Amino acid sequence: MNLTQYYLYKLFQAYYKAHLKNYPTISDLPNREFAFIRWDHPGMQRHIGYPNSNFLLDYLVKYAPRHSYRSATIYSTPSADKMEHKGYLGCDFVVDIDSDHIPTSCQHRHNYVICKNCGKLLLGDKPEECPDCHSKKFKKIVWICDECLNVSKEQVHHLIDGFLLKDFNIPLSAIKLNFSGHRGYHVRIESKVFRSLDQEERREIADYVTGQGFSYNIWNYKPVQSNMSGFRIDQPGWPGKIAREFYKVLSQGSDYTENIFSNPRYGNPIRSNVLRILIERRIDLIRKLENKNPIWGIPHVGPTTWHRIFEILRDLIKADIDVVVSIDVHRLIRLEGSIHGKAGLKVVDVPYEKLDEFDPLTDALTFPKESTNKLTIKITAPICPPIRIGKITYDNFQPDEEYTVPLNVGLFLLCKDVAELIKN
Amino acid sequence: MPSQTPLPKQYFYTFPWLNGSSEILLEDMGLLSQSNEATSVVNMIKKLFTEFHNLDQVENDLEYRITEFLKQCAESKEKFTTSTDDIIHLAMYPLLQIILSLLGNRILGNAMANIYAKHCQEELRSHSTSKQHGSRNKYNDYQIQSICHNLGLECLVTPRNMIDHIIYPFQMDFQSYLSVATKLTGDRWKLINRIFVKGKVNLIRDDVILLLREMVRNKTKPDYKAIDPELKKKIEDIPEISQILERVEKIVEQNSKKFTSSLFIADEKIEYELFPPCMKMILFRASQGENLSHNERLAIAFYFLNTNHSIEETVDIFRTIPDFDESIARYQVEFAAGSRGKGKKYKMYNCAKLRSFRLCKADDPKFGDRLCIQGGKRKDGTFQPIKNPINDYVFWKKVELQRIHRSQIPTTLDGSKTSQTSQDSVSSVHSEKTKK
Numbered sequence: 001m002n003l004t005q006y007y008l009y010k011l012f013q014a015y016y017k018a019h020l021k022n023y024p025t026i027s028d029l030p031n032r033e034f035a036f037i038r039w040d041h042p043g044m045q046r047h048i049g050y051p052n053s054n055f056l057l058d059y060l061v062k063y064a065p066r067h068s069y070r071s072a073t074i075y076s077t078p079s080a081d082k083m084e085h086k087g088y089l090g091c092d093f094v095v096d097i098d099s100d101h102i103p104t105s106c107q108h109r110h111n112y113v114i115c116k117n118c119g120k121l122l123l124g125d126k127p128e129e130c131p132d133c134h135s136k137k138f139k140k141i142v143w144i145c146d147e148c149l150n151v152s153k154e155q156v157h158h159l160i161d162g163f164l165l166k167d168f169n170i171p172l173s174a175i176k177l178n179f180s181g182h183r184g185y186h187v188r189i190e191s192k193v194f195r196s197l198d199q200e201e202r203r204e205i206a207d208y209v210t211g212q213g214f215s216y217n218i219w220n221y222k223p224v225q226s227n228m229s230g231f232r233i234d235q236p237g238w239p240g241k242i243a244r245e246f247y248k249v250l251s252q253g254s255d256y257t258e259n260i261f262s263n264p265r266y267g268n269p270i271r272s273n274v275l276r277i278l279i280e281r282r283i284d285l286i287r288k289l290e291n292k293n294p295i296w297g298i299p300h301v302g303p304t305t306w307h308r309i310f311e312i313l314r315d316l317i318k319a320d321i322d323v324v325v326s327i328d329v330h331r332l333i334r335l336e337g338s339i340h341g342k343a344g345l346k347v348v349d350v351p352y353e354k355l356d357e358f359d360p361l362t363d364a365l366t367f368p369k370e371s372t373n374k375l376t377i378k379i380t381a382p383i384c385p386p387i388r389i390g391k392i393t394y395d396n397f398q399p400d401e402e403y404t405v406p407l408n409v410g411l412f413l414l415c416k417d418v419a420e421l422i423k424n
Numbered sequence: 425m426p427s428q429t430p431l432p433k434q435y436f437y438t439f440p441w442l443n444g445s446s447e448i449l450l451e452d453m454g455l456l457s458q459s460n461e462a463t464s465v466v467n468m469i470k471k472l473f474t475e476f477h478n479l480d481q482v483e484n485d486l487e488y489r490i491t492e493f494l495k496q497c498a499e500s501k502e503k504f505t506t507s508t509d510d511i512i513h514l515a516m517y518p519l520l521q522i523i524l525s526l527l528g529n530r531i532l533g534n535a536m537a538n539i540y541a542k543h544c545q546e547e548l549r550s551h552s553t554s555k556q557h558g559s560r561n562k563y564n565d566y567q568i569q570s571i572c573h574n575l576g577l578e579c580l581v582t583p584r585n586m587i588d589h590i591i592y593p594f595q596m597d598f599q600s601y602l603s604v605a606t607k608l609t610g611d612r613w614k615l616i617n618r619i620f621v622k623g624k625v626n627l628i629r630d631d632v633i634l635l636l637r638e639m640v641r642n643k644t645k646p647d648y649k650a651i652d653p654e655l656k657k658k659i660e661d662i663p664e665i666s667q668i669l670e671r672v673e674k675i676v677e678q679n680s681k682k683f684t685s686s687l688f689i690a691d692e693k694i695e696y697e698l699f700p701p702c703m704k705m706i707l708f709r710a711s712q713g714e715n716l717s718h719n720e721r722l723a724i725a726f727y728f729l730n731t732n733h734s735i736e737e738t739v740d741i742f743r744t745i746p747d748f749d750e751s752i753a754r755y756q757v758e759f760a761a762g763s764r765g766k767g768k769k770y771k772m773y774n775c776a777k778l779r780s781f782r783l784c785k786a787d788d789p790k791f792g793d794r795l796c797i798q799g800g801k802r803k804d805g806t807f808q809p810i811k812n813p814i815n816d817y818v819f820w821k822k823v824e825l826q827r828i829h830r831s832q833i834p835t836t837l838d839g840s841k842t843s844q845t846s847q848d849s850v851s852s853v854h855s856e857k858t859k860k
Contacts, residue, residue: 128806136805168598169623193599200606200782201599208615213780215611236587236619236626327787 001039004414004421009039011411012064012339015366020057024337024349027190029053031074031089035332036065037341046332049079066341069332072188074195083330090195093202094333095209096325097155098184099148103265110143110385121382141418143385144183144343149360152184159187159319160352162241163209172352179364181340181347186333199327206326211314214238216307227297228306233289238314245313247289254279264312274305339366344411362390365408375410378402381418431570438509438547440517441540441644442574449514466658469522472515473664483507487664489516490523491671497535498675500682500748502542523668524646526656529676531683531713531744533646538715538746541641548633561629565593568632572596575639577604585626587619592626596635601625604635607642609717609782641715682743698821700813701785701793702778703727708791713744719781722760723773729761730772730814774812795820 001009016023026032034056035046040063050056060068071078072094076087108124115122117135129136156177164170164187176188197205207213216222219239222229231239233247249260257279261270270278278285281298288296296306325331334340334347345364362369369390379397386395389409397403397413402422405413413419436448450456453475455468476486483489489506493516496505507513524533548571552562563571565581572579578597585592598620605613619626627635651659659665676683699707706724710716716724721742728738735757742753755764762769775796778784786796799807800820810816 128804167620167622197599197602198606201602204602204606204615208620211616213611213614213616215614215617215780218612218617236621238616324787 002420003423004419005039007421008066008341008344008411008414009064011366011407012066013061015339016057016060016064019337020061023053023057023060026053026056026070026336028074029056031076031078033071033073033075033078033086033332034059034335035069035071036063037067038063038065047079047081049077060338065338068335068338070335072331072333073329088329090192091197091329091331093189093194093197093205094325094331095159095187095319096180096184096322096333097152097159097187097320098180098182098322099152100142100183101322102151102155102320104148104151106145106147110145111141112383113138113140114382139417141381141383141416142183142342143416144361144387145385146361146388148183153355153358155320156185156187156352156355158317159209159321162317163319164189167208168205175352177350177352177355178334178336179345179348179350179358179360180334181338181345181364182343185350188333199329202327202329203323206321206323209319210321210323211238211318214310214314216310221306221310223303224295227295228301228303230294230296230306232292232294234292241317242310242313243289245317246309247286249313249316250282250286250289254282257282260316261309261312264315266315267311268308270305270308270312274301277301278309340415342415344408344415361388365389366411367407369408371407373407374404375407375414376402376404376422377410377413377419378422379413379418380420384413384418387412431574434509435571437511437514439544439571439640440514441544441640442571443576444574445514446518449511449518452511452514465522465655466662469519469659469662469665472519473662476512476515484510484512486512486515486519487668489513490519490668493520493536493539494523494532494668494672495675496539497532497746498672498679498682500535500746502539502747504539504543508543508547521644521646522651522659523665523672525648525650526659526665526669527672528648529683530648530711532672532676533648534713534715535746536646537641537644540644541637541715544640545633545637548636549630565629568629568636569594571636572600572632575636575643576600577635577639579627579632582626587626590628592619593629594627594632595624596627596632598623598625601627601635604639604642606782607638608634609719611780614782682748697825698818700810700817700821701788701791701796702783702813704791705785705788706783707741710741710744713746715746716742720783721756722770723778723781723783725757725760726770726772727813729757729769731818735761735763772812772814775810775816778813793821795824800824 030049030051032049033046034048034050035044036048036059037044046069048059050059073086073091074089076089078086080086111125112121112123113126114120115130115133115135116137116139118130118133120130120132122131122138126138126140130138160172160175160177164175165172170189170191174189174191176190178186178188180186219231219237220229221231221239231243233240233243235243249257258275261275261278262272263269269275277298277300285296285298325333336347336349338347339345340347344366345360346366348364350358367373379399379401382399384397384399386393387409388394389406389412394405394409397418410419410421414421431442431444433448436442436445439445447456450458453471455471473486476484478484483506489512492505496503504513520536524536527533548563548568550562551559553559565583569579569581577600579600580595581593582595583591583593585595598615601618602615605615611617615625660669696704696707703724706716706720709720710724724741725738728741729735735754738757738761739750739753742748743750758764760770773781775784784796785791786793796810796817799809800816800823801807808816808820810820
């Protein structure tokens with residue numbers, strides 16, 4: 001443990017000590033497996049079980065781990081060291097929404113990698129190899145900004161409003177929402193019915209919310225002479241969702257429509273000549289959609305293009321979730337109330353009604369935002385992008401320069417491994 | 425769990441897999457209030473054979489019925505040849521479960537489940553005719569609802585539920601729907617392709633019948649671990665049971681082709697080791713005598729035919745499945761191979777198609793393979809996605825196996841690997857891929 005790590009350990013410990021009395025309750029705690037990555041120990045310590053929360057809190061205060069996890073699964077013997085001996089009793093339905101999995105424009109602005117061999121700095125995602133020395137080992141810096149936090153929030157709305165409440169009819173009271181402590185959210189459903197779902201059943205739900213497996217044949221979407229028999233806005237199920245999204249996009253004007261179809265989040269854009277035709281017929285299409293007329297005939301727009309249009313619309317409707325997490329019935333998820341070791345932010349409960357006003361960079365700070373404590377740090381990374389903490393954006397950090405910053409800002413930069421502590 | 429709606433006794437005779445059927449049987453035999461000892465498994469078996477022993481009318485003899493039924497299973501017949509609405513039909517069900525559990529023969533067990541499932545489907549689809557009402561469904565929607573409830577499926581009749589000019593007389597809770605529909609392959613069973621509103625899946629009558637059929641198929645599969653060795657011995661000593669077991673052995677012998685499969689023989693064209701998880705799963709299911717869906721049958725046939733297997737070998741896959749009919753299977757395989765029809769040989773499905781059929785088993789705990797998920801690792805450390813179970817998977821699996829093989833070659837004293845031959849074989853795989 002170096003000085004910075006030791007100081008972070010002490011900060012984490014101070015946080016856990018201060019929150020002993022109001023630490024969040026973990027449902028079915030005696031049946032959960034816990035796992036930790038400590039500051040003083042390499043690798044993950046797992047297969048840990050506690051009879052009650054006192055034992056968990058003792059561990060958190062003693063080791064103040066860098067990362068803390070608990071299972072989404074409930075077991076009869078959670079501390080057994082082999083999965084087959086744990087005694088599977090059921091698994092909460094967990095949805096992980098993280099902007100890591102969603103292409104955003106900000107990723108190329110604030111994420112970067114440094115080649116561990118030659119020190120070359122490359123903006124954006126990790127490449128296959130360093131263009132200079134061909135090494136495949138990189139140090140990755142993943143940053144947080146309002147854009148990526150908002151993308152995650154938007155996807156939570158898609159999931160809860162668009163699917164869980166309306167289609168699955170799950171009461172809001174049964175849906176638990178956490179900020180993950182980094183760039184996303186965890187949605188959990190702990191009801192008996194969801195806990196008993198097997199992997200295939202979970203996959204089917206994940207496919208539904210991500211729009212996978214939609215069959216044009218089954219929904220009778222096909223060319224009829226020179227027209228296309230499409231969908232109606234009053235149709236139930238996914239066809240209606242697609243028609244309503246199409247109507248919404250077209251209604252927001254030509255520029256908006258053009259932007260949506262020429263810059264899709266996934267896949268190829270619609271060819272510009274076809275897009276021009278689509279925009280020319282925009283008003284006509286709006287009228288047809290309003291009149292619930294499913295026959296959309298546009299010359300030069302064939303079934304393949306319509307399919308691509310629908311795929312783009314599907315990607316606007318779907319909840320962009322990490323499907324693997326939802327299917328896995330032995331998943332470890334971040335422990336509620338713990339500190340995320342890569343951001344220094346807390347994993348906190350967020351009531352869904354308050355999601356819009358929830359600001360992770362204000363409401364998930366580990367230490368009180370009014371704290372007057374300061375830290376002196378030195379920037380060690382070649383780039384330290386701006387970070388907003390509370391209402392203030394801290395920027396213009398220069399490499400090798402020392403700065404005295406508020407405690408929460410210092411904590412974030414140290415956890416992000418772009419700075420080191422200066423001993424006063 | 426849905427509340428239990430009382431079902432008429434006749435239903436338990438016709439559908440002996442219904443929950444509560446054993447109580448009806450005991451009640452009819454006047455044993456409901458008997459002591460535990462009197463109703464112990466061994467005593468019950470003896471009592472059943474005594475109660476339904478009738479050599480004058482062999483049709484009403486339990487032992488005869490069971491033997492006939494097992495013969496049907498062994499011969500891939502999909503129908504009962506004896507009465508399906510009397511107490512003997514009910515009495516033979518628990519005995520068949522016990523006998524097939526003793527035998528441990530998965531092919532016979534799955535054939536039994538298939539017969540019960542098909543019977544359920546046909547019975548629920550059947551019509552009754554009367555002078556007063558003419559021809560109408562033998563089981564009305566409410567009766568089907570009661571059967572669903574008995575099996576734990578939350579399903580309600582919604583008589584005037586019209587959506588897009590179609591009446592959907594049933595609504596099933598999505599959890600109940602998924603518990604059965606995920607066992608069926610094909611796009612039409614995916615939740616996304618259903619009218620799914622407020623937690624309910626809107627269904628037409630025939631969909632509910634097909635879901636019930638699958639539920640029955642799963643419910644009637646014998647539990648092969650249910651009987652411990654001590655009890656097994658006691659049951660096998662019952663004379664009627666030992667006679668039935670003896671007869672079954674002979675029946676199996678007479679139908680030996682059905683019970684042996686050339687699936688896993690050593691001289692396959694592509695070794696089993698190189699089969700992708702999706703195909704391994706289908707082969708496993710076929711080898712266990714499980715009923716394969718239409719898409720599964722096509723996928724495995726296309727796979728075999730496109731990996732240089734003969735028509736005979738491809739037909740062999742299907743021998744163990746419950747509704748096997750050699751002439752039909754051969755005709756269809758020959759058609760797929762291009763020996764019939766327009767002479768077009770069908771290509772193997774690609775991975776995307778298999779995924780849409782829910783046949784992709786990349787992350788299956790038993791058959792799954794990381795190779796399918798992460799792709800083939802190129803020399804430069806990047807990954808090439810697996811898009812086709814033959815071209816991509818087989819190639820990269822060979823590479824992977826050869827890399828493992830190479831890494832296991834002992835190093836010489838000077839530290840260098842004696843790997844000339846394995847290096848050559850990797851090159852030969854590459855050249856093979858180039859040729860394709």
